[in-house]
Amino acid sequence: MRPRLLITRPLPRAVLEQARSLFDTDVRADTGRTEGGFLQMALSDYDAIIPSLGDDFSSDVFAAAPNIRCRILANFGAGTDHINLASAQTAGITVTNTPDAVTEPTADLAMTLLLMSARRAIEGDRMVRSGSWKGWHPIEMLGQHVTEKTLGIVGMGRIGQAVARRAHFGFGMNVIFFNRSSRMLEGLPAKQESLPTVLATADFVVITVPGGSRTYHMIDSDNLARMKSTAHLINVSRGEVVCEEALIRALKYRKIAGAGLDVYEHEPDVPAELRSLDNTILLPHLGSATEETRTQMGMAALENLVAFFEQRDPPHRVV
Structure with missing residues (x-):
């Protein structure tokens, strides 16, 4: 059975096609910030999540999530300050990022x-x-x-x-x-x-x-x-x-x-x-906003996921 993956925002088409070929993939259609209740549900319902800026995985979110199923947060982006890394570690969740592309x-x-x-x-x-x-x-x-x-x-x-x-x-x-x-x-x-x-x-x-x-x-x-x-x-x-x-x-x-x-x-x-x-x-947070870069970031996140589920060390592990 393939791991169940949630992508919290739409990503470039090539990335979504690749994700669907590898995982049982759901994509949240909304591009806005996520709420704590949604993230708690996601931690309980999915094996893996590709989050990004605007997904506040705070200590409260981890503490309130019932029966955490998620094993990896493959962050789309270099910065992970929106993820409480200590809480992720306590929950047994690996966190990765995509530093080189940006x-x-x-x-x-x-x-x-x-x-x-x-x-x-x-x-x-x-x-x-x-x-x-x-x-x-x-x-x-x-x-x-x-x-x-x-x-x-x-x-x-x-x-x-x-x-x-x-x-x-x-x-x-x-x-x-x-x-x-x-x-x-x-x-x-x-x-x-x-x-x-x-x-x-x-x-x-x-x-x-x-x-x-x-x-x-x-x-x-x-x-x-x-x-x-x-x-x-x-x-x-x-x-x-x-x-x-x-x-x-x-x-x-x-x-x-x-x-x-x-x-x-x-x-x-x-x-x-x-x-x-x-x-x-x-400017409206355009730092990495090129088609090539955002595609590269998505593929790097998927590379981290593939390595993790093949029981290899992800190339861009944060914790």
């Missing part, structure tokens, strides 16, 4: 946000679309140069290093970074510094740390105050890493020049005050 597209998006923020691209787009553009003149819509400026990266994992490569080799940027552990980088000129030094020195700060309690509000009012008034903050990690309230104040009163955000503290809810600011670029 690296390059997320780094691409970080550079997209950086360039758009520096060159005031959204403001210019609005001007043209509204019909208010009166023609070129020498001091209109002046932005900031990117080439040879200083980039500060907070979190030098896979994505941070991919951003650093693009910035240094593509734009000649001087790269400094903060990482909680010491990091040696072969072939990439980048200097490790303290977080206060990175924030105070960089012209552009890109956040690429994982989410979770250790990085919650890592970028708070005190750390935002350390940044230059001409600096831009780019966040492609998790929304809760940045204190949104403090960021809104910093942007509103021009304590920093701009921000490019792909993630939000309480997404999909984005504060109206943040949405009203001209010096922000706001």
